[in-house]
Amino acid sequence: MSAYKTIIIGTGPAGLTAAIYLARANLNPLVIEGPEPGGQLTTTTEVENFPGFPEGIMGPELMENMRKQAERFGAEFRSGWVNSVDMSERPFKLSVEGLGELKAETLIISTGASAKYLGIPGEKDNVGRGVSTCATCDGFFFRGKKIIVVGGGDSAMEEAHFLTKFASEVVLVHRRNDLRASKIMQDRARSNPKISWSLNRTPLEVESGPLGVTGLKVRNNETGEDETIATDGLFVAIGHTPNTKFLGGQLETDETGYLIVKPGSTETNVPGVFACGDVQDNKYRQAISAAGTGCMAALDCERFLENVEASLIEA
Ligand SMILES: Cc1cc2nc3c(=O)[nH]c(=O)nc-3n(C[C@H](O)[C@H](O)[C@H](O)COP(=O)(O)OP(=O)(O)OC[C@H]3O[C@@H](n4cnc5c(N)ncnc54)[C@H](O)[C@@H]3O)c2cc1C
Secondary structure (H helix, E strand, O other): OOOEEEEEEOOOHHHHHHHHHHHHOOOOOEEEOOOOOOOHHHHOOEEOOOOOOOOOEEHHHHHHHHHHHHHHOOOEEEOOEEEEEEOOOOOEEEEEEOOEEEEEEEEEEOOOEEEOOOOOOOOHHHEOOOEEOOHHHHHHHHOOOEEEEEOOOHHHHHHHHHHOOOOOEEEEEEOOOOOOOOHHHHHHHHOOOOEEEEEOEEEEEEEEEOOEEEEEEEEEOOOOOEEEEEOOEEEEOOOEEEOOHHHOOOOOEOOOOOEOOOOOOOEOOOOOEEEOHHHHOOOOOOHHHHHHHHHHHHHHHHHHHHHHHHHHHHO
């Protein structure tokens, strides 16, 4: 079996942007779609902050357009789930559910980071109908409305604080009295007059009506009684899991599991393996930043292949 010059794993904005660049450079990348073709934006409705669409664009349509753009230049797409990768030597060997073993001279990892959910009834059914995991993405839709943020870490404090720009009121719900968040982030949230606190409450169920979320049912851990906090929106801010399990620890990660790339590039610790998008981005996690690093990964990969070819000619 001959090796592909490049295999891109994942078809979110990062992987598809890398595919567009590599296909236009005549490198015929193979793109493996994975469990969620089109990535996270296929789970949302309107995207209003991706440049180039003054009226906004539906998430699935945006991703379909990116895919078509990559196909137009010759990127090959295949459905499959990468189970493992052997990076001990090049070409790298991939074991792909549904496709068997594949080989690649270079790899681009763009497998994203999945938001953690509470796992309570009514939550997943109402994603896009009031339930969100991204304040930057969806805060704007909640102007003048009441919002609940669930979580007790820095990101929950950050999201709550950010959401007060739009919401009439933000209620922070956490299952314990103590917060994991750093003191400085807690102080900032506590001094914000628009934020109120509902601590020591365990979320039980998201309540909704025909127009979306109406409330969050919680258990008061002190009294054991259940109550419903009325709300128009629920932001779940309990963290993300970068999708890196299939890499079996061969690439360096930070303490939260995000892939580490060399500053200012998409190079990982294994030469020929590049990472882009949310899987290496603990900070921004936006479609446009994912697409930007996808472009970087393609250019880094192209240069790597050129250098390999040049060294073969010299040898
Ligand atoms: C509900 C929601 C709304 C959002 N709204 C906005 C918004 O309005 N604006 C904005 O800028 N951002 C928004 N975001 C964030 C944005 O979607 C992400 O930042 C972006 O999708 C990250 O792109 P990515 O390419 O890194 O990864 P993802 O989009 O997460 O794509 C990951 C890809 O990797 C594949 N994959 C994973 N594991 C494997 C494997 N083992 N084998 C093969 N393939 C695999 C998946 O199938 C998928 O195709 C939103 C996110 C969510 C969840």
